[in-house]
Amino acid sequence: MPEGHTIHRLALDHQQELAGDVLAVSSPQGRHARLAAVLDGHVLESVEAHGKHLFYDWLDAPGLHIHLGLVGRFRQNPSPPPAPSSTVQLRLAGPRATVDLIGATTCELIDQSGRELILGRLGPDLLAAEDNPEPAWTRLSGRSVPMAAALLDQRNLSGVGNVYRSEALFLNGIHPERPASSLSRDEFDRLWGTLRTMLRQGVEDRRIVTVHPSERASVGDGVVEVGPEDSFYVYKQQHCRRCGTPIRVWPVAGRRVYACEHCQPPPGSA
DNA sequence: GCCGAATGCCCAA
DNA sequence: TGGGCCTTCGGCG
Numbered sequence: 001m002p003e004g005h006t007i008h009r010l011a012l013d014h015q016q017e018l019a020g021d022v023l024a025v026s027s028p029q030g031r032h033a034r035l036a037a038v039l040d041g042h043v044l045e046s047v048e049a050h051g052k053h054l055f056y057d058w059l060d061a062p063g064l065h066i067h068l069g070l071v072g073r074f075r076q077n078p079s080p081p082p083a084p085s086s087t088v089q090l091r092l093a094g095p096r097a098t099v100d101l102i103g104a105t106t107c108e109l110i111d112q113s114g115r116e117l118i119l120g121r122l123g124p125d126l127l128a129a130e131d132n133p134e135p136a137w138t139r140l141s142g143r144s145v146p147m148a149a150a151l152l153d154q155r156n157l158s159g160v161g162n163v164y165r166s167e168a169l170f171l172n173g174i175h176p177e178r179p180a181s182s183l184s185r186d187e188f189d190r191l192w193g194t195l196r197t198m199l200r201q202g203v204e205d206r207r208i209v210t211v212h213p214s215e216r217a218s219v220g221d222g223v224v225e226v227g228p229e230d231s232f233y234v235y236k237q238q239h240c241r242r243c244g245t246p247i248r249v250w251p252v253a254g255r256r257v258y259a260c261e262h263c264q265p266p267p268g269s270a
Numbered sequence: 271g272c273c274g275a276a277t278g279c280c281c282a283a
Numbered sequence: 284t285g286g287g288c289c290t291t292c293g294g295c296g
Contacts, residue, residue, distance in 0.1 A: 003277050052278075070278040071290045087290065103290040105279070154279090161277045208277070235277090254284085255278090 002068040004052055004159025005202025008127045010074055011049035012203070014056075017097035019044050024093040028084035032107055036090060039064060039109075044094070051122045051158025055115060062109040065118070069105030123157040126196050127203065133157075133192045140180040140188065147183070148176030149253035157192075159199055163235050166258040167210040168194045170234045175264040176257045182267065208232070215241065234258040 023044050027036040043059040056064035075088075081098035084091050090101040101107060110118075123139065124132050136157040140150055150156050151165040160168075169176055172191045174183070183191070202208050209231045216230045234240065237247050240260035247258050 001277050006277075068278080069289060070276060071288095072278085073290085089289090105289055152278090163277050202277095 001207070002052060002070075002072060003161030003164055003199070003202070003208070004049075004125070004127050005199045005208065006206075007052050007054055007068070007159075008049040008199075009203045009206055011047045011054060014044075014092075014099065015047040018092060018094045018099070019046055021094040021096065024091075026084075026091045026093070028088040028091060029086060032090050035064075035107065035109055038062065044092075049125075049127070050119055051125050051154055052161075053118060053122075055110070062111060063115060065106060065108050065110040065115065066101065066104055067106035069103070072104035073102055075100040075102060121155060123153075123155050126157060126159040126192070126199050131192075131196060133189070136192070137185070137188055140183065143181055144179045146177045146252055147174055147180055148257045150180045151195075152253050152255065157195075160195060162255045162257075163208050163232065164195060164198055164202075164210075166235045167208075167233055168198060170258075170260060170264060171210070173264055175261065175266045176252055176259050178267045210235075211241070234260055 021044065022041060023039070024041070025036045025039040027033045039058060039061050042061040045057045045059055048055045048057075052067060054066040054068075056066070058064070077098040077100060079098070081091075081093065084100055087102050088100040089104060090107055092099050092101075124135050139156050143150070145153075147169060148165055151160045151168070152162070166176070168191060171194050172187065174187065174191065198208075198210055201210075209226050211226075211230060211233055216226065228236070233242075234247050235258050237258065239246055240263060243260065243262050245260050245262040248261055249256055249258050251257070
């Protein structure tokens, strides 16, 4: 489930429940045993999210860089924590909480220059406290890449993943194949705003629900749990919830994109 | 039981 | 562009 909202939520949670304490760090699965030994017994000072990257800073120990990839996740443990399962790559155990890292593609020690290298490759973070769309606009405005590809390229802007790209393009009536260069500044600004709102909501909800409450089938007292059918406009949907047109699915930039070609007119169909 | 897919990304060719 | 890596889960025999 890791798009930018998940990563920023994890940073907030870990900052709150782990930072400031001495942590017991271990690698039950064994793969990161050496790394764990270096960090074990140190005080976690702070946790930061940038795009889909997590950075942990310690007192008198090197930084920790984690990227969850497609299937990685953190498992929250009850207190006291049970014995870790064999797939736990890294366990961070503090007096107030214990979290387990599973399935991550990157878990490494990193120095300041390594960190700057990563940050230098990232476009502006939609979830940064002070967002700055200008570098993204500059990069996109001259290019012919399809918008659906541009949104997944973290060098343009960071935090967007496969669900948010389809949903935000739909809400702005932008066909996935539209070249980035065809967007007006106004369209770009609205798209940026949509993505920022969606991602912020995702941080709060701890999940992705893009459909506006007034457009959900299960409107009512709002207590009703929102199911997958009611969470997305086009992602993994059969028909457009606004016009009924069958949703088209096809790969762009190696991932499946979903669109309503009535609400999102293909380029050149004017 | 096996296979593919899943909210990601890197690398080789 | 295609395959590899990480793990879990659901569908299909």
